[in-house]
Amino acid sequence: MKLLKRYATILVVLFDIYLFTGGYGVHGRIYALVSKPIAEILLQIAKAVGGVNAIGWAIIILTAIIRLILLPIMVNQSKKTTVSQLKMQKMRREFEKVQAAVKSAQTPAEQQAASMASMALYRENNISLTGGVSWLTMAIQMPIFSGLYLAIMHANGLKSATFFGFQLSSPQVLFSVLVLVIYLWQAYLTQLHVPEAQKKQTGALMWMMPLVIAGFTFVSSGALGLYFIVGGIFVVLQAFITHLMHANLKKQVEDDFVILKTADELLQQGAATQTAGQAGPSFGNETVNRVRPEDLRPRDVTDEKPEQGRNAGKQHREND
Incomplete structure (x- = not known):
């Protein structure tokens, strides 16, 4: 199953790269292959709804349908991320x-061994290095x-087009304010179960994102304001569902998650491997010393003492 998911992720990511490298405007690949079919559905919904506010309702309905399908x-993605965070809190x-x-x-070798132990701590205890984020989920959402x-x-x-008197082709302050309120609510729900130490790192970013999104809608069209309002409602719904699941997920991690390898064990293992690497490979109970570069250099094997002995003998014979 993991292998199938890996291949599926690779295929979807490659397809995303193909789409986004073909341009992002009305002449790009993503517009031709994804946006045009969606635009046709948008027009059909607008025709079915009818009336002055048809385009606005079509935007709301289509955004809600897509968000509901992906909810x-x-x-599930939020659940995996929460479980990963709870495991890391326990460890x-x-x-x-x-x-x-x-x-x-104190040495580069010791630093490397400690870094390897850090990576092994994730791997040996089945904790995702990406915090439970699914690349497949992200790759599916992006083109949609x-x-x-x-x-x-x-x-x-x-x-x-207008929507209850609001011009959809121009920015609408009211829509921007609603976007700000909705995404601030989402940020609040997301931060409820974040540890205090982590809040200092991620808190500023979480509170900054609503301002960025609201600022974007303030300078864009009212149609995109409607899009972000509906999308924000579903993001809040997702955060609220995750909030309701948090207590059960925490109990599940407390009951089921067991630390298979501790930091002390992995650090000792890394130190032993480093020592063995310095001493050389071992065979049975004997350790073979590592060959030094100077041992491979050509050496003068002539012994000075025998040489002196030979010269002394030669001089002795000549004297005789």
């Missing part, structure tokens, strides 16, 4: 020991959201 995938002391070993290393974004941005009839 289980997004929630906090082990990681601190490895970090202390890296800082106190980008295609929807382009379809809305270049939708037919958008220049003259």
